[in-house]
Amino acid sequence: MIINNTISTSAARHFYNWWASWQTWVDYSESRARKRALDLLAPASGQRILNAGVGTGQTQAHLQAAVTPAGMVVGLDLSPVMLHHTRVRLHTPLCEADVRHLPFAPASFDGVFSSFVLDLLPFDDLAGLLQDFQRVLKPGGRIVLVSLTEGINAASRLSMALWKLVYRVSPIACGGCRPVQLAALVSQAGFCQIVREVVVQLGMPSEIVAATRC
Numbered sequence: 001m002i003i004n005n006t007i008s009t010s011a012a013r014h015f016y017n018w019w020a021s022w023q024t025w026v027d028y029s030e031s032r033a034r035k036r037a038l039d040l041l042a043p044a045s046g047q048r049i050l051n052a053g054v055g056t057g058q059t060q061a062h063l064q065a066a067v068t069p070a071g072m073v074v075g076l077d078l079s080p081v082m083l084h085h086t087r088v089r090l091h092t093p094l095c096e097a098d099v100r101h102l103p104f105a106p107a108s109f110d111g112v113f114s115s116f117v118l119d120l121l122p123f124d125d126l127a128g129l130l131q132d133f134q135r136v137l138k139p140g141g142r143i144v145l146v147s148l149t150e151g152i153n154a155a156s157r158l159s160m161a162l163w164k165l166v167y168r169v170s171p172i173a174c175g176g177c178r179p180v181q182l183a184a185l186v187s188q189a190g191f192c193q194i195v196r197e198v199v200v201q202l203g204m205p206s207e208i209v210a211a212t213r214c
């Protein structure tokens with residue numbers, strides 16, 4: 001089930017400004033999915049990558065090391081405090097913007113990576129966002145998305161049932177995140193070679209969707 005209502009943009013900025021100091025804690029339940037997603041993106045030397053919703057920059061460091069020396073990774077985020085944490089971590093191009101309004105020319109990137117961001121945006125915004133990811137990707141470019149998703153075994157189904165109970169009472173207590181399933185939307189947006197995997201870590205299910213701009 002997809003819960004459409006989520007927190008407002010200003011509430012998200014406020015929440016993630018506050019949450020930035022705690023972001024590394026969720027590594028215990030998200031790190032494996034992020035690592036698998038980075039493997040599926042397979043960034044290569046010389047490439048230009050967009051890291052949409054860069055957070056505190058953990059994935060940015062990995063991506064930047066992979067594209068060095070000639071490539072570039074742009075980390076984009078709504079939260080200035082998240083961007084500050086990334087800036088402290090490493091010297092890298094950063095952009096304060098809303099992922100739904102990408103300030104980049106068409107065909108600017110070889111890859112788009114976004115982990116645990118689309119699951120906090122209004123469902124109605126996702127089709128347009130995926131079209132915009134297509135726009136900024138070069139033909140043949142790769143997109144890899146990681147999101148909280150529905151459970152696939154007893155533990156992850158239970159954790160998502162509890163999560164959704166909390167979410168119904170207070171979306172902000174969940175950072176606006178609720179389980180989504182994005183593969184069909186990615187297909188409808190016109191991407192090719194779609195791969196979907198679900199990784200469960202400490203009972204938390206994460207969906208990875210990788211695809212290519214046709």
Ligand SMILES: C[S@@+](CC[C@H](N)C(=O)[O-])C[C@H]1O[C@@H](n2cnc3c(N)ncnc32)[C@H](O)[C@@H]1O
Nearest residue numbers: 016053054055077078079082098099115116117
């Ligand atoms: C759950 S954190 C994930 C951070 C990072 N991608 C990771 O996997 O650790 C969500 C991030 O998305 C950012 N964010 C939320 N809404 C956004 C929007 N509309 N545009 C850009 N970034 C947004 C938040 O500021 C936060 O850094």
